[in-house]
Amino acid sequence: MQYTATPYGWLLPGKTRVEPRTKELTHDMATSPDPAPQATDLISGGHLVAKALKAEGVDVIYTLCGGHIIDIYDGCVEEGIKVIDVRHEQVAAHAADGHARITGTAGCAVVTAGPGTTDAVTGVANAFRAESPMLLIGGQGALSQHKMGSLQDLPHVDMMAPITKFAATVPGTERAADLVSMAFRECYNGAPGPSFLEIPRDVLDAKVPVEKARIPKAGGYRASTRQGGDPEAIEKLADLLVNAEKPCILLGSQLWTTRGTDAAIDMVRTLNVPAYMNGAGRGTLPPGDPHHFQLSRRYAFNNADVIVIVGTPFDFRMGYGRRLSPDATVVQIDLDYRTVGKNRDIDLGIVGDAGLVLSAVAQAASGRVDNGARGRKSWLEELRAEETKAYDKRLPLLNSTANPIHPYRLVNEINRFLTEDSIYIGDGGDIVTFSGQVVQPKSPGHWMDPGPLGTLGVGVPFVMAAKQARPDKEVVALFGDGAFSLTGWDFETLVRFDLPFVGIVGNNSSMNQIRYGQAAKYGKDRDRVGNTLGDVRYSEFAKMLGGYGEEVRDPADIRPALERARESGKPSLINVWIDPDVYAPGTMNQTMYK
Numbered sequence: 001m002q003y004t005a006t007p008y009g010w011l012l013p014g015k016t017r018v019e020p021r022t023k024e025l026t027h028d029m030a031t032s033p034d035p036a037p038q039a040t041d042l043i044s045g046g047h048l049v050a051k052a053l054k055a056e057g058v059d060v061i062y063t064l065c066g067g068h069i070i071d072i073y074d075g076c077v078e079e080g081i082k083v084i085d086v087r088h089e090q091v092a093a094h095a096a097d098g099h100a101r102i103t104g105t106a107g108c109a110v111v112t113a114g115p116g117t118t119d120a121v122t123g124v125a126n127a128f129r130a131e132s133p134m135l136l137i138g139g140q141g142a143l144s145q146h147k148m149g150s151l152q153d154l155p156h157v158d159m160m161a162p163i164t165k166f167a168a169t170v171p172g173t174e175r176a177a178d179l180v181s182m183a184f185r186e187c188y189n190g191a192p193g194p195s196f197l198e199i200p201r202d203v204l205d206a207k208v209p210v211e212k213a214r215i216p217k218a219g220g221y222r223a224s225t226r227q228g229g230d231p232e233a234i235e236k237l238a239d240l241l242v243n244a245e246k247p248c249i250l251l252g253s254q255l256w257t258t259r260g261t262d263a264a265i266d267m268v269r270t271l272n273v274p275a276y277m278n279g280a281g282r283g284t285l286p287p288g289d290p291h292h293f294q295l296s297r298r299y300a301f302n303n304a305d306v307i308v309i310v311g312t313p314f315d316f317r318m319g320y321g322r323r324l325s326p327d328a329t330v331v332q333i334d335l336d337y338r339t340v341g342k343n344r345d346i347d348l349g350i351v352g353d354a355g356l357v358l359s360a361v362a363q364a365a366s367g368r369v370d371n372g373a374r375g376r377k378s379w380l381e382e383l384r385a386e387e388t389k390a391y392d393k394r395l396p397l398l399n400s401t402a403n404p405i406h407p408y409r410l411v412n413e414i415n416r417f418l419t420e421d422s423i424y425i426g427d428g429g430d431i432v433t434f435s436g437q438v439v440q441p442k443s444p445g446h447w448m449d450p451g452p453l454g455t456l457g458v459g460v461p462f463v464m465a466a467k468q469a470r471p472d473k474e475v476v477a478l479f480g481d482g483a484f485s486l487t488g489w490d491f492e493t494l495v496r497f498d499l500p501f502v503g504i505v506g507n508n509s510s511m512n513q514i515r516y517g518q519a520a521k522y523g524k525d526r527d528r529v530g531n532t533l534g535d536v537r538y539s540e541f542a543k544m545l546g547g548y549g550e551e552v553r554d555p556a557d558i559r560p561a562l563e564r565a566r567e568s569g570k571p572s573l574i575n576v577w578i579d580p581d582v583y584a585p586g587t588m589n590q591t592m593y594k
């Protein structure tokens with residue numbers, strides 16, 4: 001093919017449009033009177049980034065635009081990667097985190113330099129504490145203007161380093177794809193987490209001969225990091241569980257991260273072990289399963305002789321490990337060696353992939369457990385009796401007809417509304433603490449909460465990521481009115497991208513979880529400082545943005561309103577007015593308020 005050189009690029013035969021930026025005028029061609037068609041293909045940094053994203057399997061990026069990053073968008077067009085543009089960079093980062101949780105593969109957010117990147121910090125921090133793999137790409141001022149005071153220049157890498165597994169600058173256009181793949185590789189080092197790359201504007205926009213750039217191919221730049229655990233330790237754990245009289249197991253978020261659901265189910269059945277679940281581990285066993293327990297956890301931890309903690313740290317949610325019987329043999333399994341034995345001594349630690357370890361334990365124990373043995377059976381019966389007692393105690397509140405609506409009634413209605421295909425998301429304070437006790441996802445991987453950073457505002461972005469990644473699923477989200485307000489404008493993005501969901505606002509016109517602490521510490525006459533919200537009709541907000549909305553004040557109207565939201569096929573908000581003067585037991589027991 002013959003090309004004609006123009007000052008702006010190359011003109012293809014038969015075309016009037018200049019093809020810019022794709023061919024380089026080589027010395028020979030420029031000087032030869034009859035240039036041979038030896039043009040060199042050029043590729044820009046943004047297009048290299050998109051190629052590396054594609055190789056990693058990224059099919060969508062979450063972003064808010066800026067001049068520093070538009071070449072990545074152009075590359076995404078080329079590679080067929082969907083671009084979802086949101087209204088706040090925090091939303092983009094949370095959505096990338098949410099994508100990783102739902103799909104098991106790293107999510108990606110792309111934001112501009114300076115305030116674009118600082119806005120995304122909370123989302124990255126949340127993914128860091130929740131061990132969620134994602135890549136944040138941030139713009140940066142041109143390298144040629146380094147430290148000259150260019151627009152939005154900030155030390156992004158220094159800021160991101162403590163909350164990522166890897167943070168770096170792309171030093172030259174040729175390295176753009178290579179560094180993206182390196183950043184993804186680091187996301188899976190031990191317990192997963194986020195990576196950050198900043199790309200200076202001139203590095204991103206420049207074009208280099210394609211053969212000078214490393215463009216890693218799918219599957220060509222990283223290996224599985226799954227570790228099966230020390231075989232000797234696995235044998236020991238199998239022995240412990242075979243001989244235990246009152247064992248129990250807690251299945252934490254890493255069980256879902258490692259997609260160890262089947263292995264865990266097989267293990268608890270083989271060894272007849274009662275299982276509790278937290279975080280993303282919820283739903284591993286469905287409610288009603290003989291090994292599924294929820295309300296008797298404290299009793300089990302006080303009375304068990306062997307306690308196995310899988311993929312969840314001894315952090316504040318676990319009372320730093322102090323709530324386990326001092327007489328129990330404690331075993332901890334985790335992807336991260338730094339988590340094992342942290343905050344309390346353990347009797348046996350195993351570093352490894354939850355699914356691989358549990359299936360090896362089941363295999364090592366198989367044929368050695370007498371599931372009909374009376375001792376183990378009576379332990380399960382004892383726990384079931386505790387569950388029933390706790391449930392019966394709460395039953396009147398779950399069915400309360402009080403007006404204003406009792407939060408227990410609201411979360412009970414939501415629990416009953418969920419199907420096996422409903423992904424449940426909680427974003428709020430006290431109302432979400434209520435829901436944590438009552439709402440039970442019916443399938444594995446169908447529960448999303450912020451995780452240990454406790455970040456309000458994850459709800460709308462998690463809805464976005466969940467519905468985008470799994471359009472076949474129903475997404476149901478419960479918000480506190482305070483939490484919804486943080487990222488609520490991106491409800492509009494859900495409308496724009498046709499991502500329907502059933503949203504519920506538990507509206508108490510307050511930041512009630514904090515209000516409780518103020519009342520407890522400073523007295524009821526001083527519990528209204530800095531926590532009061534207006535009486536907002538969020539259903540109207542939803543309708544204004546093109547969604548579906550209803551107001552609910554009578555408990556009997558909750559279910560029909562939820563059904564209509566489901567039927568509407570739109571993003572929806574059912575605004576339920578709940579009693580502001582009752583608090584969840586979990587809120588009242590928070591140690592910081594004691």
Ligand SMILES: Cc1ncc(C[n+]2csc(CCOP(=O)(O)OP(=O)(O)O)c2C)c(N)n1
Pocket residue numbers: 427428429430431432454455456457479480481482483484506508510511512513514
């Ligand atoms: C980003 C962020 N800011 C502040 C907090 C502190 N905080 C925890 S719970 C809470 C109240 C949330 O209010 P709302 O969502 O309305 O739920 P409610 O407690 O009223 O049920 C606040 C402000 C937080 N967790 N995250």
